[in-house]
Amino acid sequence: MINDKVQAIILAAGKSTRFNTDSSKLVERICGKEMIVHTTSLLKKMHIPTTLVVGHKKELVEAAVKKHHPKGHFNFVHQTEQLGTGHALQCTKQAWTKEHILVMNGDTPLLSEDLLQRLIDKHVGTDAAMSFLVAHNVDPSIQGYGLVVNQNNQIKIIEEEHLEEEHDDLYNLNGGLYLLKRTFLEKYIDSLPRDKQSGEVYLTTLAEIASDNGLTISIVDAPFDEVRGVNTQRELWVAEQIKRSQIIDYWMKQGVRFSAAQNVHLDETVTIGNGTYIGNGVQLFGKTTIGKKCSICAFNILNNAKLGDNCLVRPHTIIKESAIGDNCMINSFTYIHEGSIIQNNCAVGSFNEICGEIISQNTKTSKKNERTFVAAFKTCADRSFSDTI
Incomplete structure (x- = not known):
């Protein structure tokens, strides 16, 4: 298999300066999963062994990865000084074992398997020394991306801060993912110069080196949204909006109706049965599982x-880490706490609070004298749950 010849290096040592927090942006959650874990999960799915270069808040990044991947699919290299992407790659030389080295940033949570596979296939198929993604975007507010410039058949990547003039390739943005032949890297990685202004070593200089030496460079066009980086709180918000839209689109195709999809939150690990209705303002967290033909009305919160x-x-119900059987009705303003079990064919009255109780099947609960009591209740299996108010 072609991916057996590839290993990945994730650059995850940055200081997250523009995030303006004391933490690392890579452990911020996007649809329930840390940003860095979106990247590591993709690589694990594609069976690509991976090394992460960590530095700033490395203990947080390592803990997030190990929590989701406890079986040791990932290794870590510590970059003690953040001296640029080229220096980060230099720190991993001892870990290179495969024929091709994939280098990517840790803050690209929207990258798809299809796009990454296309990059790998083209790189290997063209026997390229270096391959990378190019995205096109005409939004002048988009910042922080280098340009891929082709002048007189010479290809180079110019970092944004080094742009001194207008280019015809103004909208050819560097996608930040690179696939390099290991023999090429071994020959040139230690010759990368330090930038005179920043003092950093740039990985992108390798494109100019390959071009100057007449080596093959392959380029794959990418949708900009898939290679979006996340450097600010606003960009985090945008990335989560896109990811959430992708998740909702998937469940729509499975037969789930959303009354106001733009106002619903659901984590990537949520599952929903077909024929189910999700109301306005609903929030679904963790490993919440919803069966078929349910109605989850407005402003409800379900967590695991x-x-x-x-x-x-x-509406206005909270269900946390509890199980509810088939054919049940939970009325408004109810809080079902952790460890509660409501068996089949039950109804829970409004303004209830259930704390770790087991409600037997065919029963009804209501509020009386500030306490919850259980009384016999005729099965509600024959009720119509089309009312979604």
Whole structure:
């Protein structure tokens, strides 16, 4: 398999300066998963062994990766000084074992398997020394991306801060993913110069070196959204909006209806049965599982909850780490705490609070004298749950 010849280096040592927090941007969550874990999960899915270069807040980054990948698929190299992307790659030389080295940033959570596979296939198929992604964007507010410039058949990548004049390639943005032949890297990695202004060593200089030496460079066009970096709080918000839209689009195709998809939050690990309705302002977190033909009405919050089929949850309800059986109705302003179990064919009255209780099947709860009591209740399996108010 072609991917057996590839290993990955994730650059994850940056200081997250523009994030203006005391943490690392790479552990910020996007749809329930740390930013860095979106990248590591993709590489693990593609069976590409990976080394992460860590530095700033390395203990947080390492902990996030190890939590999601406890079986040791990933290794870590510490960059003690952040001296640029080229220097970060130099720190990993001892880890190079494969024929091709994939280098990518840790803050690209929207990258797809299809795009990465196309880059690998083209790189190997053209026997290129270096391959990378180019994205096109005409939005002048987009900043922080170098330009890929082709002048007189000489290709180079110019960092944004070094742009001194207008270029015809103004919208050819460097996608920040590079695939390099190991023999090429071994020959030239130690000759990368330090930039006179910043003192950093830039990985992108390798494109100019390959071009100057007449070596093959392959370029793959990429949708800009897939290579979006996340350097600010606003860019984090944009990335999560895009990721959430992708998740909602997937569930729509599975037969789930969203009344106001733009106002719904759901994590990547949520599952929803077909024929289910999700109301305005609903928030679905963690490993929440919702069965078929349910109605989750407006402004409900479900966190690691499990719902059976044909359930109705009326507005302003919170269900946390609890299980609800089939054919159940949960009325408004109810809080179901951790460890609660509501069995099949039950109804819970409004303004209830259930704390770790087991509600037997075919029962109804209501509020009386500030306490919860259980009384016999006729099965609600024959109820119509089309009411989504």
